[in-house]
Structures are given as structure tokens and as C-alpha cells.
Amino acid sequence: xxxxxxxxxxxxxxxxxxxxxxxxxxxxxxxxxxxxxxxxxxxxxxxxxxxxxxxxxxxxxxxxxxxxxxxxxxxxxxxxxxxxxxxxxxxxxxxxxxxxxxxxxxxxxxxxxxxxxxxxxxxxxxxxxxxxxxxxxxxxxxxxxxxxxxxxxxxxxxxxxxxxxxxxxxxxxxxxxxxxxx
Numbered sequence: 001x002x003x004x005x006x007x008x009x010x011x012x013x014x015x016x017x018x019x020x021x022x023x024x025x026x027x028x029x030x031x032x033x034x035x036x037x038x039x040x041x042x043x044x045x046x047x048x049x050x051x052x053x054x055x056x057x058x059x060x061x062x063x064x065x066x067x068x069x070x071x072x073x074x075x076x077x078x079x080x081x082x083x084x085x086x087x088x089x090x091x092x093x094x095x096x097x098x099x100x101x102x103x104x105x106x107x108x109x110x111x112x113x114x115x116x117x118x119x120x121x122x123x124x125x126x127x128x129x130x131x132x133x134x135x136x137x138x139x140x141x142x143x144x145x146x147x148x149x150x151x152x153x154x155x156x157x158x159x160x161x162x163x164x165x166x167x168x169x170x171x172x173x174x175x176x177x178x179x180x181x182x
Contacts, residue, residue, distance in 0.1 A: 011054035051138030
């Protein structure tokens with residue numbers, strides 16, 4: 001494990017890192033894109049009504065803007081253990097150490113959780129409308145799937161990070177919430 005420990009957040013880690021943070025800097029990870037390409041059967045859905053969560057899907061030529069967090073000095077081992085418990089709950093994510101470019105101009109090696117496209121929870125083929133309908137109805141042990149989406153979009157906007165697909169999804173999920181149940 002590199003020291004200091006940097007972790008790249010692109011979804012819920014942005015608004016809930018879950019570990020002591022000494023420094024946070026907006027950053028970019030090349031070759032990957034943020035996508036609702038993973039079904040959630042724990043945190044934002046169930047086995048009977050799966051939700052969707054964000055993952056990094058391989059995308060040569062693209063990049064993902066997010067936040068690089070430097071774990072507080074002396075908490076590296078505990079941070080790594082907590083992240084593994086949280087992120088590897090179903091083994092759909094792969095743990096990788098990848099170069100992340102900070103907006104300060106520095107490049108750091110960061111811990112990044114990316115989707116395993118061979119895992120049964122991978123669903124990178126879903127169009128945005130299908131994603132919106134799933135997100136609008138699902139809920140899991142950490143609450144409604146829509147809250148996960150809306151929190152992520154709100155925090156990306158606060159950071160000045162534009163994600164047109166997530167903005168479209170937020171608008172559509174809000175509209176679906178206002179539609180009468182059929």
C-alpha cells in the first residue's frame with residue numbers, strides 16, 4: 001500500500017468517504033467513465049428489486065472527474081480495511097491502483113474501485129431511460145436508490161463537475177417520482 005494513501009471517489013465516496021480525510025482535491029482518472037453499470041442488491045436495492053450504483057467502466061479515450069482523498073496520516077491500514085468491507089461486499093468491484101491527475105497538476109497513485117465486467121452484477125448495456133426507471137423504484141439497506149443519485153449529482157455540481165448523463169437521470173427520476181403509480 002502506497003503511503004500516503006490516496007483514494008479516488010467518483011460516486012458516494014464524494015459525499016460520504018467513510019474514513020478520516022487529511023486532504024481532498026478534485027481529480028481526473030483517464031480511461032474510465034462513471035456509469036450506473038452495476039446492480040445493487042445490498043445498499044440501494046435488494047435481490048427481488050435490484051437498484052443501480054455507480055461504477056467505473058473502462059472507456060479508452062474518456063475520463064472521469066471526481067475527488068482524490070488522502071487518508072489521514074496513521075489511518076491508512078484502517079481506511080483500507082473499511083473501504084474493502086464497504087466496496088467489496090459482493091466482489092463486483094476490482095481494487096486497482098491507478099494514476100490520478102489532481103487539479104494541482106500533481107499525479108498520484110490512488111486506490112480506485114472499478115467494475116468487473118465479467119461479474120453477474122455488471123449491467124453496462126442499460127440505456128438511460130431503463131436506468132432511471134430502476135433508480136426511481138429501488139431501495140436497499142442504505143435507503144432509496146434515488147437519494148444515492150441525487151446526492152451524487154448535488155455534490156458533483158458543488159464541485160463544478162459536469163456529468164450530463166447523471167443530470168439527465170436526476171431530472172428523469174424526479175419526474176418519475178411525480179407520476180401516479182400504475
